[in-house]
Amino acid sequence: MTTGVVSPCGHTDAMNTTEPAWVESLGGPLIVVPVSVLPAWHGSTSSESTTPPDDYDRACAVDDALSAAIPVHGTGVQALVLADEPATTCYLPEHRAFLRWLGAESTEDLISAAETVLADPATAWDDCGSWTTDGPAVLMDAVASGSEVSASEPDFEQAPVPVPAGRWRVRAVHTEVDAGTWVGLVQLLPPESCPDAPSPGDGELVLQAWGQVTAWLEAHARVAAVPFLLGPAGMERVHGDRVHLAESVARAAPEDPGFVLWRREWVPLAATADDYAGAFLDTSTGAVGSWSEAEGATENTYPSLAAFLQDLADGMPGFGRPVHPRPEDAPLRDWAHANGFLVNDRGRVPSSIREAYERAEGHRE
Secondary structure, rough: OOEEEEEEOEEEEEHHHHHHHOOOOOOOOOOEEEEEHHHHHHOOOOOOOOOOOHHHHHOOOOOOOOEEEEEOOOOOEEEEOOOOOOOOOOEEEOOOOEEEEEEEOOOHHHHHHHHHHOOOOOOOOOEEEEEOOOOEEEEEOOOEEEEEEEOOOOOOOOOOOOOOEEEEEEEEEEEEEEEEEEEEEEEEEEHHOOOOOOOOOHHHHHHHHHHHHHHHHHOOOOOOOOOOOOOHHHHHHHHHHHHHHHHHHHHHOOOOOOOOOOOEEEEEEEEEEOOOOEEEEEEOOOEEEEOOOOEEEEEOOOOOOOOHHHHHOOOOOOOOOOOOOOHHHHHHHHHHHHHOOOOOOOOOOOOOHHHHHHHHHHHOO
């Protein structure tokens, strides 16, 4: 049995009424991690706040949007955080939408309410930017690591997200449909379906990430070992040395054309002090790769210069927003736990829980 639902682009889709796979949070945000980089998502690595923040801290730090993309360290790939509420969630592939259980008597009531929200052109969606994935992903609790989720008998719930590779616009809404039903939706749309939603170009992303890198270098470069970012003279020197070395090796070992040390279209971006390892920009594709004397070159380590700089900035101590428990929130968290609300011990307390606490305290006065 299927029911018709009008998509945001105006056509009617069939919604399968088969029970979806729901994922419950232990109290923090849920996250959507591409399958290709699951091993690189480490979740919570400490019971206390860490510096720099761990992956779970970075997910908890999304406190100004219903959803947002964050980088998965060392991969150039993004994960999508479902923020604001630690709500049980499923994925509706027919609409490329995550349905969040904010309040409903039954699954049927919630899905029916979601149909209403999706079909209503007056729905007040929040623009949550964009998310780029290289293929199918997994919906999971952000506190879990990818290895835990990938285990043969995982301890954490998960649900497949069969989304094609690409860059998706993200929009979200939390809304009351009727007296007993609250719906949360996070929907993925092709970029061209939202022409009015501005999106930063690669140039702006590079400038933002580079600003973070240079700010950190100004504060810490004298006392920390960091990748050496090359200036124009350094780029010319390293490029010349690498081209000369590659040509010399090719002449000495012509029988091994598969071993690539360097190409002329590569521009070095960063290098160790001895030039034995570093990163380069492939001017023919826009991707960023890496090299080392021992292993040669690895292409497409990052999909763009912006992704390389953002990952560099995110990995520097002091970047990201450290999530420290606020002492003034301790009574609120204690009240939430005592009254059966799901709330994490670090990061933002959802607005609905804060409002319920304030109402309860108001009745006491």
